Amino acid sequence: MALVSVSIGPAPPLQAKTNKYKIALCQLQVTPDKDGNIAHARARIEAAATAGAKLVVLPEIWNCPYAMETLPSYAEDIDGGGSPSVSMLSEVAAARKITVVGGSIPERSSGQLFNTCCVIGPGGEIKAKHRKLHLFGIDIPGDITFRESDTFTAGQELTVVDTDVGRIGIGICHDIRFPELAMLYRSRGAHLMCYPSAFNMSTGKLLWDLMQKSRAVDNQLFVATCSPARDTNSHSEYMIWGHSSLIGPFGEVLAAAGHEEATIIGEIDLSLIEAVREHLPLETQSRGDLYRLVDVQREYAS
Numbered sequence: 001m002a003l004v005s006v007s008i009g010p011a012p013p014l015q016a017k018t019n020k021y022k023i024a025l026c027q028l029q030v031t032p033d034k035d036g037n038i039a040h041a042r043a044r045i046e047a048a049a050t051a052g053a054k055l056v057v058l059p060e061i062w063n064c065p066y067a068m069e070t071l072p073s074y075a076e077d078i079d080g081g082g083s084p085s086v087s088m089l090s091e092v093a094a095a096r097k098i099t100v101v102g103g104s105i106p107e108r109s110s111g112q113l114f115n116t117c118c119v120i121g122p123g124g125e126i127k128a129k130h131r132k133l134h135l136f137g138i139d140i141p142g143d144i145t146f147r148e149s150d151t152f153t154a155g156q157e158l159t160v161v162d163t164d165v166g167r168i169g170i171g172i173c174h175d176i177r178f179p180e181l182a183m184l185y186r187s188r189g190a191h192l193m194c195y196p197s198a199f200n201m202s203t204g205k206l207l208w209d210l211m212q213k214s215r216a217v218d219n220q221l222f223v224a225t226c227s228p229a230r231d232t233n234s235h236s237e238y239m240i241w242g243h244s245s246l247i248g249p250f251g252e253v254l255a256a257a258g259h260e261e262a263t264i265i266g267e268i269d270l271s272l273i274e275a276v277r278e279h280l281p282l283e284t285q286s287r288g289d290l291y292r293l294v295d296v297q298r299e300y301a302s
């Protein structure tokens with residue numbers, strides 16, 4: 001089928017049951033003990049709900065260490081119902097009537113492994129499942145060599161999900177480096193991008209803040225990132241950067257963690273998006289006569 005290149009129209013109006021709410025980013029200390037990680041995550045989500053959070057976000061790979069050699073032994077079958085990690089998320093979301101962007105866990109499906117984020121609604125239902133689209137691969141001799149594609153298969157679907165707290169676009173860590181993804185999410189009406197992540201010490205120090213602010217500023221929306229805490233005792237070659245953050249639509253840092261375990265809570269006020277877009281109307285200033293973004297999957301679907 002030939003691909004028809006059509007530019008994307010203006011972002012649809014924002015819709016959410018509530019205009020202002022608290023979001024919690026749980027920067028968890030992860031250990032090799034999966035049951036312990038699940039129990040710990042539950043406790044942190046409950047504490048965040050008690051503190052008033054309506055949306056709780058977990059890190060990339062929170063039920064086991066982010067180490068490619070051991071990840072497969074922790075993988076769970078989400079669709080087949082064999083996922084203690086996702087069951088816990090459903091239970092706690094339903095018990096506390098909150099939305100949970102459940103970080104990511106290694107998912108086993110049809111003999112393949114995916115790096116997968118489930119979004120859970122306040123009834124405990126899985127509202128969306130995002131499989132990491134862009135697998136992280138880096139080779140800087142003498143610094144860092146890492147290849148997710150030796151272990152994971154990349155996902156094939158973009159994920160924009162309607163929740164009680166509005167429309168959320170999901171990406172996992174390295175997905176944040178691809179601006180087109182966030183632009184497509186914005187064009188599909190997302191007001192918040194959530195990126196469960198696990199940046200490393202090299203690229204984290206240099207680029208982590210910049211990436212988050214860029215995605216927020218380019219698209220005039222909120223960006224939330226959530227990382228595991230750094231394990232300074234770990235002998236793993238992959239040391240995690242931490243620094244989970246909430247960025248506002250003007251690029252302002254609304255909340256940020258250091259590298260230790262922490263739950264940070266920030267406020268999302270959706271009216272800020274409209275204000276920023278009104279004050280600085282990038283959408284009407286952009287030059288659709290000179291460049292265009294194409295939503296390939298929508299074009300094929302139509």
Ligand SMILES: NC(=O)CCC(=O)C(=O)O
Nearest residue numbers: 136173174198199200203
């Ligand atoms: N877990 C990841 O995808 C890491 C991405 C990363 O560090 C980067 O620089 O990109």
